[in-house]
Amino acid sequence: MNVTDVDYRAVFQVLPGPAALLTTDLVYVDVNEALLALAGLTRDHIIGRYLFDVFPQNPDAPDATGMRNLAASLHRVTATAESDIMALQRYDVRQFGRQGVWQERYWSTVNAPVLAPDNSVALLLNRIEEVTxxxxxxxxxxxxxxxxxxxxxxxxxxxxxxxxxxxxxxxxAREHEVALHLQKAMLPEPRHLSHHDVAVRYRPSVGALSVCGDWYDLVELPGGDRMAVCVGDVVGHGLHAAGVMGQLRSALSAASHVADSPAEALDALGLYARSVEGAESTTAASVFVDRLHRTLAYSSAGHPPPALCRPDGSVVFLDEATDPPLGARIEHVPPPVAHMSYSDGCVLVLYTDGLVERRGEDIDAGLTRLATSLTKHHSLGPDSLADVLLADLVPPRGLTDDTVLVIVRL
Incomplete structure (x- = not known):
């Protein structure tokens, strides 16, 4: 058979891969059977139509670049009269007869020029190999x-x-060990105070280190017939709060030795607290006990009021001399002081807010629980009374804040 006898149109039709002939304006001149099978179309749907009317871009894939890249390749072949092998392209195909249904396809495409006798580009051969x-x-x-x-x-x-x-x-674990040493150093067991039985308790909140910003102190004052009972609460937990607590406790102890009243001692503490980072909003309460005259002088800086339980079981809260927390006032104002008499057998109770405060509850409810428990168990010794108060007031799931409790039998 001579070359002139070859039916190249028949060869074009049986090429195993999809192929098409396009004008330089990208209009279909001819397509083979493989392309018709790929598109699911007939020749009447393709011949004479613009390429991208037959194969438009998937509107649900606005970031797809297949159509743009194919157009650029075909225009490049027209301009250079040289074949162009395209990189792998994703080019979704619309399913014939199913509106809005597209199939994800991947094509490997070669575009080649078909030259006229004058070597100008007469047609474009678009050959596709589907590799989906x-x-x-x-x-x-x-x-x-x-x-x-x-x-x-x-x-x-x-x-x-x-x-x-x-x-x-x-x-x-290391911080916990350090915290325990700090607690022992800063909150030692109270010394025996003449004429008084004393008990103290410290309870950390659930999950907290065994040291915090809560403190207590009991100080024998000059003269031999007076003593100071103090409690305080620094905002926060951990070693930093413990360090601040240690500074303020020492400062209040020193101030109590030279002050004439608890208000003067707290006044000095408030001025000192302004120079200590982390001491802002610290609360404290101090009671000076005068054994000779059977009187209590007390003052509070934003702290829950101390309680006095009389021998008959009645309870009164020392709340007549309350000032804002340390450093809360913009201008310096001397703290207030109040006085109350007591008799032998009374019980003085100082504590921090973890004992009486509960989230979502008014503090008066916690103070009522404390007064009720004191009335019920006031005849107990300080150690037993401390244990009973904790048993009555600590929630079953444990404390949500650290707590200090000081009980003095007057």
């Missing part, structure tokens, strides 16, 4: 590898987190 199944298989393989890599990374991160948790537990 290969690409999807590769995607599955890649996704599988990505999943393996992700699992490996997650496993590595889990090991790193375990190491961090171990280090945190070690650091927490």
């Amino acid at each position: 199944e290969i690409v999807k298989a590769d995607h599955k393989l890649i996704d599988g590898k990505r999943a393996q890599i992700l699992r490996a990374e997650l496993s590595s991160r889990a090991r790193e987190l375990q190491q961090v948790n171990r280090r945190l537990r070690t650091a927490h």
Whole structure:
């Protein structure tokens, strides 16, 4: 057979891959059977129509670049009269007869010029090799590898987190040990105070370090017949709050030795607190007990009121001399002071807010619980009374704030 006898149109029709002939204006001149099968269309739907009317861009994939890249390649072939092999393209195909239904396709495309006798570009040959199944298989393989890599990374991160948790537990244990030493140093058991039985209790909040900003102090004052009973609460927990607490406790103890009243002692403490970082909003209460005259002088800086339980079980709160927390006033104003007489057998109770305050509850409810328990158990000795008060007032799930409790049998 001579070359002139070859039916090239028949050859074009049986090419195994989709192919089309286009004008330089991108209008279809001819297509082979493979392209018709790919598009699911007949020749009448394609011949004489503009390329991108037959294969428009998927409107649900606005970031797709297949149409733009194909147009650029065909225009480049027209301008240069040279073939162009395109990179792999995603080019979705609209399903014939199903409005709005698109199939995801991947094409490997070669565009070649068909030259006229004068070597100008007469037609464009657009040959497509569909590689959708290969690409999807590769995607599955890649996704599988990505999943393996992700699992490996997650496993590595889990090991790193375990190491961090171990280090945190070690650091927490060390801080806990330091906190215990601080607590013993800053909140020692009270010395025996002449003529009085005393009990103190400290209870940390659930989950907190065993040290916080709550403190107490009992100081024998000059003259031998007076003593000061003090409690305070620094905002916050942990070692920093404990350090601030230690400074303020020492300052109040020193001020109490030279002050004529608890108000003067708290006044000096308030001025000192302004120079201590972290001391803002600290609360404190101080009671001077005069054994000779059987009187109490008291003053409070934003602290819950001390309670006095008389021998008959009646309870009165010392709330007639209350000032804002330390450093809360813009201008310096001397704190108030009030006085009350007492008789032998009375019980003086000072505490921090963790004993009586509960979230979502008015503090008066907590003060009522304290008064009720004192009335019921006032005849007990200080140690037994302290244990009973904690049993009555501490919630079943534990304290949400640290608590100091001081009981003095007058």
